[in-house]
Amino acid sequence: MTAVLVIAKAPVAGRAKTRLHGPYTPAEAAALAEAALADTLATVAALPAARRILVLDGEPGPWLPGGFEVTAxxxxxxxxxxxxxFAHCPGPSLLIGMDTPQLAHAHLAGVFAPGAWTRHDAYLGPAADGGFWALALARATPALLLGVPMSTATTGREQRARLLRHGLSVGDLPELRDVDTAADVGPVAALAPGGRFAALARELGERG
Incomplete structure (x- = not known):
């Protein structure tokens, strides 16, 4: 079975989602971050995962559901x-972030389908901004990851190229939009109107 890693920053005002500041106060930005993280963790909690690990910058809070290991x-x-x-999981593992609260089981179907790891050695979910929102590896090694430029418009493409250079077969996951700026809040909320993130976005009003 596949383990799932969620890499996240604790939703603390002044530290989380600082690129939302201006249109949103630090407290509002942190509340949106908490809602996005809670939606993501709820989706992961329902996956048929071997392990569920929250890789956290900060301290866990009441937003953390049961069934997760927590590591710094x-x-x-x-x-x-x-x-x-990835070093926490020697076997097949999927890493996602906290920036896609619209995440649903259907977006991850390729990774959890029967025979997924006989078809491909890796799966990559591209983000609309050029990065990636998901990376799954049958067997992770530092050489597949270290040195790939992060947070650029070509990060996803460069990560894919790194995997291919190491001889891996790469399967595609759907493209998703990250919540990075205020302009992303409304469109992402509209994709999952029943979630906590969408409810809070409606309460706060459109500010993008």
Whole structure:
């Protein structure tokens, strides 16, 4: 079975979702981050996963459901933190972030389908901004991850190229939109109107 890693920052005002500041106050941005994280964790909790691990920068709070292991993020850059997260799972594992509260089981069907790991060695979910929202590996090694430039418009493409250079077969997951700025809040909320993130976005009003 596949383990699932969620890499996240604790939703603390002034530290979480700081790119939302301006249109949203630090407290509102943190509340949106908490809602996005809660929606993500709820989806992961319902997956047929071997393990569920929250790789956290910060301390867990009441938003954390049962059934998750919690471990601290290690490393400096995001590539190092992702590599360290994968080190917790020697077998097939899927890593996702907290920026896609619209995440649904259907988006991950390829990874959890019967025979998924006989068809491909890796799966990549591209983000609309050029990054990636999901990365699944049959067997992770630091060489697949370290040194890939993160948080750029070409991160997803460069991560895919790294996997291919190491001889991996890469399956595609659907493209999703991250919540990075205020302009992303409304469109992402509209994709999952029943979630906590969408409810809070409606309460706060459109500000993008």
């Amino acid at each position: 993020q290690r490393g400096g850059g995001l590539d190092e933190r992702i590599a360290a997260a």
